[in-house]
Amino acid sequence: MADKNPPATEGEAKKEDTPQNLYRMNGSEETPESYDYDLIIIGGGSGGLAAAKEAAKYGKKIMVLDFVTPTPLGNRWGLGGTCVNVGCIPKKLMHQAALLGQALQDSRMYGWQVEEQVKHNWERMTEAVQSYIGSLNWGYRVALRENKVTYENAFGEFVGPHKIKATNIKGKEKFFTAERFLIATGERPRYLGIPGDKEYCISSDDLFSLPYCPGKTLVVGASYVALECAGFLAGIGLDVTVMVRSILLRGFDQDMANKIGDHMEEHGIKFIKQFVPVKIEQIEEGMPGRLRVVAQSTDGQETIEGEYNTVLLAIGRDSCTRKIGLETVGVKINEKTGKIPVNDEEQTSVPYIYAIGDILEGKLELTPVAIQAGRLLARRLYAGSNVKCDYDNVPTTVFTPMEYGACGLSEEKAIEKFGEENIEVYHSYFWPLEWTIPSRDNNKCYAKIVCNVKDNERVVGFHVLGPNAGEVTQGFAAALKCGLTKEQLDSTIGIHPVCAEVFTTLSVTKRSGGSILQAGC
Amino acid sequence: MPFVGSNEYDLLVIGGGSGGLACAKEAADHGKKVAIMDYVVPSPRGTSWGLGGTCVNVGCIPKKLMHHAALLGGALEDAHHYGWDVAPSAPHNWQQMATAVQNHVKSLNWGHRVQLQERNVKYFNIQGSFVDDHTVRGFTKAGKETLVTADYIVLATGGRPRYPDDVEGAMEYGITSDDLFWLKESPGKTLVVGASYVSLECAGFLTGFGLDATVMMRSIPLRGFDQQMALLVTDYMESHGTKFLKHCTMKKLEKLENKRLQVTWHNHKAGREETDIFDTVMWAIGRVPETRRLNLEKVGVTLHPDSQKILVDASEATSVAHIYAIGDITEGRPELTPTAIMAGKLLARRLFGRSTELMDYDNVATTVFTPLEYGCVGLSEEEAERRYGQEGIEVYHAYYKPLEFTVAEKDSSQCYIKMVCLRGRDQRILGLHFLGPNAGEVIQGFSLGIKCGATYSQMKRTVGIHPTSAEEVTKLWITKRSGLPATVTGC
Numbered sequence A: 001m002a003d004k005n006p007p008a009t010e011g012e013a014k015k016e017d018t019p020q021n022l023y024r025m026n027g028s029e030e031t032p033e034s035y036d037y038d039l040i041i042i043g044g045g046s047g048g049l050a051a052a053k054e055a056a057k058y059g060k061k062i063m064v065l066d067f068v069t070p071t072p073l074g075n076r077w078g079l080g081g082t083c084v085n086v087g088c089i090p091k092k093l094m095h096q097a098a099l100l101g102q103a104l105q106d107s108r109m110y111g112w113q114v115e116e117q118v119k120h121n122w123e124r125m126t127e128a129v130q131s132y133i134g135s136l137n138w139g140y141r142v143a144l145r146e147n148k149v150t151y152e153n154a155f156g157e158f159v160g161p162h163k164i165k166a167t168n169i170k171g172k173e174k175f176f177t178a179e180r181f182l183i184a185t186g187e188r189p190r191y192l193g194i195p196g197d198k199e200y201c202i203s204s205d206d207l208f209s210l211p212y213c214p215g216k217t218l219v220v221g222a223s224y225v226a227l228e229c230a231g232f233l234a235g236i237g238l239d240v241t242v243m244v245r246s247i248l249l250r251g252f253d254q255d256m257a258n259k260i261g262d263h264m265e266e267h268g269i270k271f272i273k274q275f276v277p278v279k280i281e282q283i284e285e286g287m288p289g290r291l292r293v294v295a296q297s298t299d300g301q302e303t304i305e306g307e308y309n310t311v312l313l314a315i316g317r318d319s320c321t322r323k324i325g326l327e328t329v330g331v332k333i334n335e336k337t338g339k340i341p342v343n344d345e346e347q348t349s350v351p352y353i354y355a356i357g358d359i360l361e362g363k364l365e366l367t368p369v370a371i372q373a374g375r376l377l378a379r380r381l382y383a384g385s386n387v388k389c390d391y392d393n394v395p396t397t398v399f400t401p402m403e404y405g406a407c408g409l410s411e412e413k414a415i416e417k418f419g420e421e422n423i424e425v426y427h428s429y430f431w432p433l434e435w436t437i438p439s440r441d442n443n444k445c446y447a448k449i450v451c452n453v454k455d456n457e458r459v460v461g462f463h464v465l466g467p468n469a470g471e472v473t474q475g476f477a478a479a480l481k482c483g484l485t486k487e488q489l490d491s492t493i494g495i496h497p498v499c500a501e502v503f504t505t506l507s508v509t510k511r512s513g514g515s516i517l518q519a520g521c
Numbered sequence B: 001m002p003f004v005g006s007n008e009y010d011l012l013v014i015g016g017g018s019g020g021l022a023c024a025k026e027a028a029d030h031g032k033k034v035a036i037m038d039y040v041v042p043s044p045r046g047t048s049w050g051l052g053g054t055c056v057n058v059g060c061i062p063k064k065l066m067h068h069a070a071l072l073g074g075a076l077e078d079a080h081h082y083g084w085d086v087a088p089s090a091p092h093n094w095q096q097m098a099t100a101v102q103n104h105v106k107s108l109n110w111g112h113r114v115q116l117q118e119r120n121v122k123y124f125n126i127q128g129s130f131v132d133d134h135t136v137r138g139f140t141k142a143g144k145e146t147l148v149t150a151d152y153i154v155l156a157t158g159g160r161p162r163y164p165d166d167v168e169g170a171m172e173y174g175i176t177s178d179d180l181f182w183l184k185e186s187p188g189k190t191l192v193v194g195a196s197y198v199s200l201e202c203a204g205f206l207t208g209f210g211l212d213a214t215v216m217m218r219s220i221p222l223r224g225f226d227q228q229m230a231l232l233v234t235d236y237m238e239s240h241g242t243k244f245l246k247h248c249t250m251k252k253l254e255k256l257e258n259k260r261l262q263v264t265w266h267n268h269k270a271g272r273e274e275t276d277i278f279d280t281v282m283w284a285i286g287r288v289p290e291t292r293r294l295n296l297e298k299v300g301v302t303l304h305p306d307s308q309k310i311l312v313d314a315s316e317a318t319s320v321a322h323i324y325a326i327g328d329i330t331e332g333r334p335e336l337t338p339t340a341i342m343a344g345k346l347l348a349r350r351l352f353g354r355s356t357e358l359m360d361y362d363n364v365a366t367t368v369f370t371p372l373e374y375g376c377v378g379l380s381e382e383e384a385e386r387r388y389g390q391e392g393i394e395v396y397h398a399y400y401k402p403l404e405f406t407v408a409e410k411d412s413s414q415c416y417i418k419m420v421c422l423r424g425r426d427q428r429i430l431g432l433h434f435l436g437p438n439a440g441e442v443i444q445g446f447s448l449g450i451k452c453g454a455t456y457s458q459m460k461r462t463v464g465i466h467p468t469s470a471e472e473v474t475k476l477w478i479t480k481r482s483g484l485p486a487t488v489t490g491c
Helices: A019-027 A046-057 A081-086 A088-109 A122-146 A224-235 A254-266 A367-382 A411-418 A469-481 A486-490 A500-504 B018-029 B053-058 B060-081 B094-118 B197-208 B227-239 B337-352 B381-388 B403-408 B439-451 B456-461
Strands: A037-042 A062-065 A150-152 A155-160 A163-167 A173-183 A187-189 A217-220 A240-244 A270-273 A275-284 A290-297 A303-308 A310-313 A317-319 A353-355 A396-398 A404-408 A423-430 A445-452 A458-465 B009-014 B034-037 B122-124 B127-132 B135-139 B145-155 B159-161 B190-193 B213-216 B243-245 B248-255 B261-267 B272-278 B280-283 B287-289 B323-325 B366-368 B374-378 B393-399 B416-422 B429-435
Touching: A037 A046, A046 A062, A046 A081, A046 A122, A046 A367, A081 A088, A081 A122, A088 A122, A088 A224, A088 B060, A088 B403, A122 A150, A122 B403, A173 A367, A217 A224, A217 A303, A224 A240, A224 A254, A224 A396, A240 A275, A254 A270, A254 A404, A254 A411, A254 A445, A254 A458, A275 A303, A290 A310, A396 A469, A404 A469, A411 A423, A411 A445, A411 A458, A445 A486, A445 A500, A458 A469, A458 A486, A458 A500, A469 A500, A469 B439, A469 B456, A486 A500, A486 B439, A500 B439, B009 B018, B009 B337, B018 B034, B018 B053, B018 B094, B018 B337, B034 B145, B053 B060, B053 B094, B060 B094, B060 B197, B060 B403, B094 B122, B145 B337, B190 B197, B190 B272, B197 B213, B197 B227, B197 B366, B227 B243, B227 B374, B227 B416, B227 B429, B261 B280, B366 B439, B374 B439, B381 B393, B381 B416, B381 B429, B416 B456, B429 B439
Parallel strands: A037 A062, A037 A173, A062 A150, A173 A353, A217 A240, A217 A310, A240 A270, B009 B034, B009 B145, B034 B122, B145 B323, B190 B213, B190 B280, B213 B243
Antiparallel strands: A155 A163, A163 A173, A187 A317, A275 A290, A290 A303, A396 A404, A404 A458, A423 A445, A445 A458, B127 B135, B135 B145, B159 B287, B248 B261, B261 B272, B366 B374, B374 B429, B393 B416, B416 B429
16 A cells, blocks of 8 residues: 555654644544544553554554553553563562472472571562563563554544544643554453442452562452462462352363362362452551451341452453544444453454454453454464464463463353264373372362263364463364374373373273272372 | 293293383282392493393483583573672582482382382392293392293393493493592593484583593594484583594503593594593493393304394294393484383283284483483484485474573574475474573473374464473474575564
């Protein structure tokens, strides 16, 4: 596409912001014939940045807008989105810190002369984590510059057809037009809507950069965010309680979810089940302070109180789609959930506006999915590709103390889809060799595959509970994509001695009721 | 055709290791009358062990445990960066570790005894040799003669470490992996001779315990493995404290008055003799099959003239109709526990079940548990080039950094992944090589993909799990052919 206008200097609006111009643009009678940009991306997270870098490869003029609305406690962060700043990255690093605590304990059994009681320094860990995140933020700035992608640290919203307003932290407004737009604004943690929640509670948006140790913590929620955070906080030695309204890890295989919860409980994390907080009060200010939490049972019969240094809310996330002017340009959203429905090419109800990532309706909220969708979209738009994002059999891992890797259908969903008589579930406990010497958690790690009997015993669900679950699961996800069957699993030789090899020797079915307790090599 | 009914047992298995036990148990599960003989000739140093074979006693199991012990030493350093108030290093007590490892191994010996008992498999702790093609004789430690007859006989006697025959003092003063895992005291300053995975794995964990460890190699490391990967493995070891004596061959070992060893070798590169003092010298120069004491000539079981391993066909049959062989003693098979186990199981199913399924020895995944682990499945780049020509293959690769290394400030220079594909539309994957933490866990699932005929494009359509090291396999996009720098950034 020919570039009719000379390149604008970075970030400047081409038209004067006269009242007449503003009126005409808001009235949306005419659309500008030549646009400032080929593509404006609202949201500099996993999806947005991936799309930007890919589109730039094809010589397109791209702008990325990224803006972090401060948390109720005033927290902000740099370019990169949730994953980099307040999601996957700091989460995994803190999970690793907790795992290392366990490793220290194990190491004594392996001959290392380590003190029995080892303390953990929250500030040192957080500083190191934040320092690494800072390097990633910087890396993204550099990558955008190198790819000649214009970056604006401003809040983008639609003000008319093909036009957005970008407002920076100081309130300065600029206007930009583009042929196409990509919404990748992601989500933010939800609050309870009870007295004291915004004033006194923190969320995952605050946790990873908290300048003081959270101390005795109440985690509210049953999401993977809740369980992962509760897990590593306990792992670094804190007193942790999880308050859960109903089931754990809704949407995940419930058999696995319950095993995760059981493991956490066995390792000292307290659970308060079927309660919700109704009021949070501050007893004492401080870093951390002391909070009183009043909670009510879900059947309304009982009220309890508890005192904590920190209350971490992890009850879900809300899409950032309500305040970006979507009504102005006619992009339809699900009014209840705020999510944007798209077709299989990530196109919204407005043909020149696309959306990817966590804000999509019916799609998985995962970084690699957003990245894949963003890249493929850019290739379809600018490189003549027709490859669509394959949302099937996307693997994922929950980084709880006992990690859970999964790909494909949960047992429940497989039963729903194929009928109980048509699926066969093979399963086994296993004991990582490394845990034998410290005598830890025998017959707790668990492997399960769900097979479709009617289709050659094709593996439709893969589930593993154990160390390095993500590393184990990744390859099996590739195998599932190649149509893995039980027979192929059985005829494959395992690597010895590793945890993953258990999948090559599964023989006991759930149906048979046979024992799956393990005895050793 | 074997005499049915006139022999005491349906099956006699000679060798109670990975293959032998699997075969015996499977046959018993099919309702057969099974006997198994297992005997460990003590090492020249006098080390011996219980039922279970190499893997359980002097191989995979103690190896992995000691490797893990060494990794935990590294974890201490990391822990400090992650906020734990520990000293970045701590002393290591060999005795405490060795006792724990040895106790675990003994529990496995016991477990195997129990499993045989549960299936009514008769266990003889004797060394057997052939009297005739259906009769095996052995002597107990007390000297009592036992004769066992069986319709079918499976040989699974495995191998033992080789000693050099041209080095003075080799057997008197040197040890092998047979002894290392059972040492009551720390081996101290150790010289490991050999370039095998046994050599590198052992030198690796000894370094991890803070010991002064040196590897002496005659020529290339990990012969038979992808050489680019092999060099990255040794590079990592070198930059993490393991010393290497390259292009050197041993001349002699002498014992000094203070019980230490004076070691003399020839340095081919420098063209001179060199010497140094060590506490321990361990030979890891290969393994010899345990076929010499079976009296195989008596019954006509043929061996490969060079390797002395037993020649078998695709059904594991030897040159004698009812005598089979599995595991490390068989010619042309990978020397791995899981292949021996599967071969044993399938053999029993073919003999006593109604199965016709043969072993598939192709694309067997394996892992070398050096300090930085190397997992691989399929062809090396060299082998792929040999078969298809350089123009016929496409090699995707990447240097990556595991997330956990960042805060720990660890060097990831050798963390590397390579996928060798057939060039062309499909780009079927011929080989996958992964160097990094938890390499075995990473490779296992991908080896299944390769069994299903996975292609590069299928790999690309597989969404990664974030953040892991394994996801980097699904993100490979830089080809060697392109000449582009291959370092990728994670997030």
